[in-house]
Amino acid sequence: NRLWRRGIVFAHRDFDKFLNSFEKGKPVAVMSGIKPTGDFHLGSKLTVEQIIYCQKAFSGKLFYCIADLEAFADNGQSLETSAEHAIQNTADLLALGMDERNALVYKQSENKAVSNLAFIAARKTTLATLDAIYGHQNLGLYFSALMQSGDILQPQLKEFGGPKHVVIPVGIDQDPHIRLCRDLAQKIDPHFLPPAATYQRLFRSLDGTTKMSKRDPLNVISLNDEQELIKKKVMRALTGGRATAEEQKRLGGEIEKCVVHELMFFHFQDDDMALKKFQERCTSGGISCGDCKKEVAQKICSYLKNFQERKKKLLPKARKMLEKQ
Template structure:
């Protein structure tokens, strides 16, 4: 089951540019595996962000969470990437939580969304962001700070743009949400003033950034267009293609224990191996479609020489599919063990969360006239 996505065609369609070797080398040392191995493969306005990071000037990353269910591995990848950059450059990280949007777009009650929100927040805090440089902003809880800006931006987003970008909305909440998302992506600049920002997202989410960039281009807002770092899809267990929590394919949740990870990967992870042992020894496997290998390559094996060795031995037939799965099980389970220990060590959630909320001074800046 190869990933048939034409990633170059998407760049042509969206008008984005491929990541260059020079830009990869300019990422904080060492560049994250997602960057140096080409999972993040394209960008918009990346150079100003890299230059600000090199100079020690203000720069920020925006990456959000939508509380529609338990978080899985696909959700956590951009969060840990943002932490990697923050640890090395001092980047501000803003994490907007779109609890209202999940009510508009999913068949969920507000009570169900709030339940997911509480659990998602524990996972978010377990990532270990620097509380002095990280802000978690919740749409319904921080509406006083967000809504005036969203209302202002809404006047510059036509219904035709919403329809072209998101499809025909089913309700007025969906029609309005692009304005709130624009407020999310511009939030660091609304707090700290004009500066380079970066939004790491899957390539199919780029149209949402383009809506924001069109609004930000209007001189009256005194902000820069947010940059974007676009990634290829991380595969679900069922095979290459976008990982999703909204279909029937199994996913590895951040709360899964080692035994559950082992069971899910052994039973469900799509294999690039051959149908028989003899055939695999003779013809070798295909790491490009093997989900266990793709997990290791993208995120869970930091050693570049090791991922090269694994691919080489798999193609030669020396390494078996079961052995590749066993390596992925160990790496993923170790990662989740560490994440869960931090999660369990959190104290009272409201007390911990308060460290990451907007300060009163920041709220006052956001409550000011959006047009200055």
């Protein structure tokens, strides 16, 4: 898997214990979720690819939370709006390869077990602890953090087979949530195992200034973007190009600065040899940044066109999955 081969997944907590449990034939699980405030983007895709790899490689049941209560607490978004986004996000999961036969996709607002765990967690947590982790916030956001702990610990409940190793694939910026839950696990139930986590590098926004985020729509590639918009966004993206065409030919591009290279490295070139040739063409001055952007934009457009066609067919299945609850 390219995420591990290329060091995109670069750190972990207790993943070795998760692997050891799997190798002994014990049941394991995978857990993740999303705040349903919009379309999946390339950063979301990266996490989902890691989740789906773990689901299939380790035969672990996937627990996927639609964090509609967090969307209300953090963004003031109604549960009705979140429900519409939830259908879209679930179709994204299916189109990216999630095996729905071994998955539970649920909304926080409809999951009593998670709420119960969050209330128990609240009894084991002080305001000072939450303030130290998250800074001064309203109580809704503090309780959202406890709901996340409930989400993470839910796979270890009796109705899901009891205590087991659970892995949460996340970006490194999510580590505070993982650490809080690891601290709470055995305070809530002495039989619970502290959750494991794998951490991926953050995927940069197209201007290279921060991580890709729904909050900055001009610098994010959404999985639902139209073809012409994708091309425009890629053509605006930060590169490692030199000041002049002559310098570019003589010195080559600086790929370590280039977001366009990162699009290929993180997402759109699985073949390592093909990626190496792509890199060498840049660093040897064999291609201009403009021509490179056009090639990459075309590759992204082709991928997302196929993805969007798959997703459209899967929307009824996504709606049915969420209606079952």
